[in-house]
Amino acid sequence: MFKVNKLKNGLTLLLLKRKTMRSASVSFCVKSGSVHEENNIAGVSHFIEHTVFRKTKTRNIKEIKKPLEEVGGSLNAFTARNLTLFYSKVPSRNINIAIEILSDLTFNASLEKDDIEKEKKVILEEIAMYEDDPVDQIFENLFKNVYDENFGRPIIGYRDTVKNMDEKTLREHYSKNFIPANTIVSIVGNFDEEEVIRYLESMEINRDSKEPNKILSPNISKEEINVVKKKKDLSQNYLVYAYEAPPKYSKDYYATLVLNTMMGSGMSSLLFTNIREEAGLVYEVASDYNSYNDSGLFMIYAATSDENVEKYKEKIDEITKEIYKREDLEDWVNYGKQRLIGKMTIDIETNMAYGMKILDLYLTYGKIVNIDEIVKKIEEVSLEDVVRVSKGIFSNNKFVSELNPEK
Structure with a gap:
């Protein structure tokens, strides 16, 4: 303890x-x-x-x-x-x-x-x-x-x-x-x-005693963003789609963690399976979730060729807009929960990873949060929670960053 x-x-x-x-x-x-x-x-x-x-x-x-x-x-x-x-x-x-x-x-x-x-x-x-x-x-x-x-x-x-x-x-x-x-x-x-x-x-530390700095959170744009840049000597198009997402303090934080894990973590994830293995549109695709105390950002990253870039965009839009309608969504939610708990369990076997995890939780909540509490919250995430969260996130403004080959 x-x-x-x-x-x-x-x-x-x-x-x-x-x-x-x-x-x-x-x-x-x-x-x-x-x-x-x-x-x-x-x-x-x-x-x-x-x-x-x-x-x-x-x-x-x-x-x-x-x-x-x-x-x-x-x-x-x-x-x-x-x-x-x-x-x-x-x-x-x-x-x-x-x-x-x-x-x-x-x-x-x-x-x-x-x-x-x-x-x-x-x-x-x-x-x-x-x-x-x-x-x-x-x-x-x-x-x-x-x-x-x-x-x-x-x-x-x-x-x-x-x-x-x-x-x-x-x-x-x-x-x-x-x-x-x-x-x-x-x-x-x-x-x-x-x-x-x-x-x-x-330890004698020669420093004046001051008020500690606060852990801050970003303000997120309220307008859609579409940033397209070009770069020489590229052979692929690099894309990130991002959406405002729940913060760490939100009741939907753990459901968003599950959504992120099921969508873009591992070669068995939904995006990897649907976009790389089935459609063959990319070599690499993944999702990420930047969560802060008071704000969050959900991101989907991929790199693809000129001939597949438009097909990829159509496929991503289709998946994000229709994900809550999938007949196999419950299976994906279970994958996300099991993988998230499993990775956390493996990570805390090492002293450094365990210390970093507890430190992150302490910086967020100002107290020690037991890992078993976190596991319980993940286990309690329901299919309905993920449906609600996915509807909310993917109906938010879409922020796009692209880096394309300069012709």
């Missing part, structure tokens, strides 16, 4: 001891992401996430990575719209060094000029990589037009904002946002609970 601990220094701890494990995962989640930025510093959270790995006030680049990797562990990080997360997986006996290094990255980074200039080149290369990837492009074009300004900005930032990053910008954002009140530490695996709490409580 997860335990929640609020420490005097402002940190929140989520702890789950699993005695049968020989490893542990540690995550430091900071509620600071791209939505907590201004346009002129777009990408600063992501830039910080990169640069802290170069040097802290007590460790150089080698001393940050080697102590964990030489014992078989791992160290990584990512930036999202609402958060920046540093995480590690280590043998249980090495958990203290993982906590030390992750806390160092979170609160004690140097952010020096030379390191900033080096990382600037790396991030500009990363931007170039995304610009070459058609899948990244169609989703960025979608979000930029469907979400409000804060959520529509790319997490990585823009070329100009990245080029203009300097010590002052990074240090101001870091000292303001990378603070204990904004940080949740999640530890899952085999560890000494009292020792971990004692160590984290003893």
